[in-house]
Amino acid sequence: MQKPSTYLDYAASTPVEPRVLDAMLPYFSEQYGNPSAVHIWGQKAENAVERSREKIATILDCKPNEIVFTSCGSESDNLALRGVALEARETKNARHILITPVEHHAVLNTAKDLEHLHGFEVEFLEVDSLGLVSPEDLTSKIRSDTALVSIIFANNEIGTINDVHALGDICQSKNVPLHTDAVQAASQLSMKVNELNVQLLSLGAHKFYGPKGIGALYVRSGINISPSQTGGGQEFGLRAGTSNVPLIVGMAEAFEITNATRTDHNEKYRKLRDRLLSSIPNLVPDSRITGHPIHRLPNHASFVFRGVDGNQLLAALDAAGFGCSSGSACKTGDPTPSDVLLAIGLPAQWALGSLRVTVGRSTQDEDIEHFLGVLPAIIEQLRKVNS
Ligand SMILES: Cc1ncc(COP(=O)(O)O)c(C=O)c1O
Helix, strand or coil, X not given: CCCXXXXXXXXXXXXXXXXXHHHHCHHHHCCCCCCCCCCHHHHHHHHHHHHHHHHHHHHHCCCHHHEEEECCHHHHHHHHHHHHHHHHHHHHCCCXXXXXXXXXXXXXXXXXXXXXXXXXXXXXCCECCXXXXXXXXHHHHCCCCEEEEEEECECCCXXXXXXXXXXXXXXXXXXXXXXXXXXXXXXXXCCCHHHHCCCEEEEEHHHHCCCCCXXXXXECCCCCCCCCECCCCCHXXXXXXXXXXXXXXXXXXXXHHHXXXXXXXXXXXXXXXXXXXXXXXXXXXXXEECCCCCCECCCEEXXXXXXXXXXXXXXXXXXXXXXXECCCHHHCCCCCCCHHXXXXXXXXXXXXXXXXXXXXXXXXHHHHHHHXXXXXXXXXXXXXXXX
16 A cells, blocks of 8 residues: 655644654653652652643643643543533533534534433534634523533634634633633644633644643633543542553653744744645635634645545545545544534535645645645546546
């Protein structure tokens, strides 16, 4: 099988940055103690975990004990929704959850599970054709029995960035916690939780040049939340299990590097992204940009092509040496139109032909020019075959 030579799927995952790998390595073999142990091996491991927690807290501008390590962004979303909803039902008989129709499946399916297994009523906030949540709609839908609101920060499929600060103001005025899934946003946007005005925020390290298998959830002090995993008292009793020391160290290192270099990388990403956004609609007939033209992730370009099968398009691009995606990495191979694209009002005929192109630290101008050179012919060919 031919391997893609040009990776344009940085929203799905990123390579571990060499400095991150170097920081992690000693914790696999030399400093292998269990952070819960009393002896010096345990103390060294515990110090590494707590230093990492402090580094992440500094970037979020919060207290270290507000950071809970998890195994991934999905687990962070699960802990936020289940933990807050179930606790709110116990303590204040809350039964209502508000989410958007453009959430990642980690939020959507957790909310559905809370509805089916635990009797919550899940209500969807409206999004416009660009994927933005309306503050008026949020204001009108929050109820006295709302357990929590969950709104994606930057959308993985269409790149749209919500005004989380303004939405957070509304939730705060109604005294309802706001969770934001910042798994995509964290590689490019500020994560200062007080400026964002959120009570819970999910992160996953593999989206910002850290390792897979590690994530974190910010939980503001005072938020009542029950554990997702019971056992030992690790992670303030919210997530039992021996801490994954090397991955925690790697996540903190990757996040520090990302935060320090974000502005420069974003500038480069924007140029590459804008070249894609301005060229593809001219080069390919019957094509549209999806997501917001301005309020979108700097590295994210997404499109739909009428009458094209998105999976065939990804396979043809792969054969031509390009690794792209149709939206969420988890969706690849699924022949049904994406919920996100249907929610922003695209007919199935368009939504089935979606393409997400996301650039990263190694992407060069030539990669984009090469891509633009092959895409129109591939689409023309697919349309011919299917007509
Ligand atoms: C917005 C969003 N939320 C959650 C996730 C899940 O993150 P993880 O792969 O770390 O479980 C992803 C991954 O694509 C995502 O894009």
